[in-house]
Amino acid sequence: MTKKISVVIPVCNEEKGIRNFLDKRLVPEIEKIKDYDFELVLVNDGSRDKTLEILQEYAESRKDVKVVSLVRNFGKEMALSAGLRYAEGDAVLTIDSDGQQPPERISDFIKAWEDGAEIATGVRDHYTKHGLIPKIGSKIFYKLLKLMGNKTTVPGSTDFRLMDRVVVNEFNELTEHNRITRGLVDWMGYEKKDIYYTYGERMAGSPSYNFRKLFNLAIDSFISMSTTPLVIFGYVGIFITIGSFLLGTFCIINQYILGDPLRLYWNGAVQMAIFITFLVGLVLISQSITALYISHIHTETQNRPLYIVSKKQSRNINATSVKPNKK
Numbered sequence: 260m261t262k263k264i265s266v267v268i269p270v271c272n273e274e275k276g277i278r279n280f281l282d283k284r285l286v287p288e289i290e291k292i293k294d295y296d297f298e299l300v301l302v303n304d305g306s307r308d309k310t311l312e313i314l315q316e317y318a319e320s321r322k323d324v325k326v327v328s329l330v331r332n333f334g335k336e337m338a339l340s341a342g343l344r345y346a347e348g349d350a351v352l353t354i355d356s357d358g359q360q361p362p363e364r365i366s367d368f369i370k371a372w373e374d375g376a377e378i379a380t381g382v383r384d385h386y387t388k389h390g391l392i393p394k395i396g397s398k399i400f401y402k403l404l405k406l407m408g409n410k411t412t413v414p415g416s417t418d419f420r421l422m423d424r425v426v427v428n429e430f431n432e433l434t435e436h437n438r439i440t441r442g443l444v445d446w447m448g449y450e451k452k453d454i455y456y457t458y459g460e461r462m463a464g465s466p467s468y469n470f471r472k473l474f475n476l477a478i479d480s481f482i483s484m485s486t487t488p489l490v491i492f493g494y495v496g497i498f499i500t501i502g503s504f505l506l507g508t509f510c511i512i513n514q515y516i517l518g519d520p521l522r523l524y525w526n527g528a529v530q531m532a533i534f535i536t537f538l539v540g541l542v543l544i545s546q547s548i549t550a551l552y553i554s555h556i557h558t559e560t561q562n563r564p565l566y567i568v569s570k571k572q573s574r575n576i577n578a579t580s581v582k583p584n585k586k
């Protein structure tokens with residue numbers, strides 16, 4: 260049987276370019292790739308312009324096109340999740356609708372998949388972000404992400420990605436509401452291959468991700484993927500507590516036992532300052548402990564599967580016994 264590949268495309272306010280993107284770039288490209296059936300899953304993410312009409316009209320003329328329309332704008336991450344849920348292919352490719360991720364490279368993703376990768380991730384081959392702030396911002400983002408314990412996300416990796424059916428099924432099981440597709444896919448940890456590509460120019464319209472949205476996305480990534488920010492403050496607290504304790508001890512010994520041979524003349528105000536600093540340290544420590552409890556509650560409520568079994572690598576296991584890995 261011919262394998263089927265779903266192409267999931269989140270679309271939000273793209274009336275100017277979507278038709279061109281589909282007709283001139285995506286469809287010619289997938290028509291070149293023989294041997295497979297394709298379906299397009301167009302997710303309308305609450306567009307306020309003519310996008311939905313264009314998509315509906317497009318679906319009327321083609322059987323292999325699904326339109327999944329969200330009632331309002333839920334953001335690209337949710338649009339992707341919706342698309343993955345409705346995709347039926349043996350593999351699912353996600354691609355932006357603005358032409359910045361070149362459909363011309365789709366065959367490379369399929370090749371990586373056929374060669375055994377369960378996930379093929381598109382990685383920008385160099386920083387083509389425009390403007391100094393986005394550039395520096397994304398550098399800092401990946402540095403911090405690494406610092407916070409996420410070692411698997413390659414800088415520049417994007418949502419131009421192909422996932423095998425087993426990965427998509429697992430992804431569909433995830434229940435958390437605050438989701439960054441990239442982070443979750445990396446968390447699942449299937450066999451990955453990176454595919455470097457050159458990020459193009461937008462074909463039409465303007466990007467909807469402004470600085471504020473990107474900043475929020477970054478914060479979400481940190482908070483949803485790791486508890487390191489909380490732990491850092493705990494360490495700061497430990498440092499302050501130990502430091503002020505030593506200083507306080509020194510102060511007492513110097514002043515009251517040795518009779519201030521160093522002639523520091525530390526008066527009551529200084530002693531008070533040291534004492535208060537010591538208390539601040541304790542407060543930071545206890546706060547970070549509370550935060551750790553909260554983070555445990557947080558992971559519980561995310562209700563992620565406890566583990567994911569690779570059916571490909573396992574042997575002689577009953578397929579039904581693989582599944583119930585959720586609490």
Ligand code: UDP
Binds near residue numbers: 333
């Ligand atoms: N998009 C979406 N919902 C949104 C914002 C964007 O579905 O709320 C889609 C958009 O139509 C495009 C893709 O997500 O296909 C990437 O968006 P954009 O080009 O604005 O972002 P960037 O290229 O800066 O990542």
Ligand code: MG
Binds near residue numbers: 355357359461466
């Ligand atoms: Mg774009």
